[in-house]
Amino acid sequence: MAAEDQDARTEPPTARRRREARAEGQVARSNDLSSSVILLGGLLSLYFLGGRIFGRMVVVMRACLGNTDESVIRPDSLMASGVAAISDVGISMLPMLGAVVVVSILISLIQVGWCPTLKPIKPRLDKLNPITGAKRLLISPRTLVMTGMNLAKMTVVAAVAYFTLRARLADVVGAAGLDHIAVMLLMGKMLFDLAIRLSIVLFLLALIDYAYQRYQHEKGLKMTKQEVKDEYKSMEGDPKLKSRRRQVQIELALQRMKAAVPTADVVITNPTEIAVALKYDESAMAAPRVVAKGKGYVAQRIRELAIEHRIPIVEKKPLAQALYRTVEVGQEVPPQFYRAVAEILAYVFELAGKGSRRMAGAPA
Numbered sequence: 508m509a510a511e512d513q514d515a516r517t518e519p520p521t522a523r524r525r526r527e528a529r530a531e532g533q534v535a536r537s538n539d540l541s542s543s544v545i546l547l548g549g550l551l552s553l554y555f556l557g558g559r560i561f562g563r564m565v566v567v568m569r570a571c572l573g574n575t576d577e578s579v580i581r582p583d584s585l586m587a588s589g590v591a592a593i594s595d596v597g598i599s600m601l602p603m604l605g606a607v608v609v610v611s612i613l614i615s616l617i618q619v620g621w622c623p624t625l626k627p628i629k630p631r632l633d634k635l636n637p638i639t640g641a642k643r644l645l646i647s648p649r650t651l652v653m654t655g656m657n658l659a660k661m662t663v664v665a666a667v668a669y670f671t672l673r674a675r676l677a678d679v680v681g682a683a684g685l686d687h688i689a690v691m692l693l694m695g696k697m698l699f700d701l702a703i704r705l706s707i708v709l710f711l712l713a714l715i716d717y718a719y720q721r722y723q724h725e726k727g728l729k730m731t732k733q734e735v736k737d738e739y740k741s742m743e744g745d746p747k748l749k750s751r752r753r754q755v756q757i758e759l760a761l762q763r764m765k766a767a768v769p770t771a772d773v774v775i776t777n778p779t780e781i782a783v784a785l786k787y788d789e790s791a792m793a794a795p796r797v798v799a800k801g802k803g804y805v806a807q808r809i810r811e812l813a814i815e816h817r818i819p820i821v822e823k824k825p826l827a828q829a830l831y832r833t834v835e836v837g838q839e840v841p842p843q844f845y846r847a848v849a850e851i852l853a854y855v856f857e858l859a860g861k862g863s864r865r866m867a868g869a870p871a
Contacts, residue, residue, distance in 0.1 A: 518735050520728035534619040535724035537717035543709040548610035552603045563599040567592045667708050671701050767798040768812040773855045774820045777827040782806035794839040819855045
């Protein structure tokens with residue numbers, strides 16, 4: 508069933524799915540990449556700061572071992588001098604430790620960004636199931652891939668160590684004639700060279716592991732078609748309910764239009780696509796007001812209501828289009844339309860026998 512479910516996950520993850528997974532701590536992260544970068548950063552900081560740290564350690568050791576004063580080597584003062592020496596050396600190592608901390612923070616931010624969450628360490632009962640754990644260890648293809656990658660890492664690391672030490676074999680043989688200080692320096696240089704090479708190899712292998720982790724993460728976030736539909740319903744609402752709400756809104760708008768159109772003085776049309784109903788009461792309005800407007804079916808209903816209630820219909824295409832685009836229902840006509848609207852209202856009022864009435868600010 509798990510394989511069939513995975514095969515059915517063919518849809519890319521949505522933004523919401525990614526946010527939820529991130530909130531749960533499910534991110535693409537390679538522990539090997541973090542370890543290799545921290546190791547490489549620590550070695551590089553040791554390369555640049557190691558001389559200073561070593562010099563400070565020599566000074567402290569000389570100060571401690573070269574002091575033959577009996578008052579200093581007494582048990583009560585020996586502890587104080589040891590603590591002082593350790594503090595002195597520790598302070599000299601702070602820049603290197605700080606560099607390692609900064610590198611560890613940066614590599615985490617580069618991989619997953621800012622993702623503060625405690626959910627990954629929260630106890631889960633399904634992780635305590637021995638049967639489920641055994642299946643993950645024995646059957647999971649991911650486990651097989653990780654085992655193969657670990658074996659490959661061990662082989663590559665062993666090969667790099669072998670060839671590095673083999674190239675310095677002559678130096679090791681020649682170290683028999685050196686004093687102990689020179690031998691220590693030679694061994695330190697060889698070990699540091701080996702550590703640098705191994706850290707670089709581990710870093711390159713960790714990049715492959717990080718790419719694989721990202722692939723597995725994206726694969727695990729994929730969704731089935733049904734999950735995408737369910738998420739869309741939860742975010743946008745059920746399409747049936749949404750359609751019903753839209754229908755109710757249209758019905759309410761039509762009811763308001765049915766009540767507003769009979770109060771209009773004129774309906775300006777385009778002639779069939781657009782209809783705008785205007786009302787003007789010189790005692791209460793400074794300019795005519797749009798009481799209803801519509802396009803398509805709504806425009807048709809406005810014309811039908813106008814005919815039913817004997818509201819004059821005037822065909823003025825440019826004016827109807829301009830009023831429909833720029834004036835909302837309940838707003839008064841802007842001054843740039845005063846002349847055109849005044850001419851229509853004067854004509855309509857004259858036909859209706861209302862007498863000659865003039866808008867405020869309109870030309871006579």
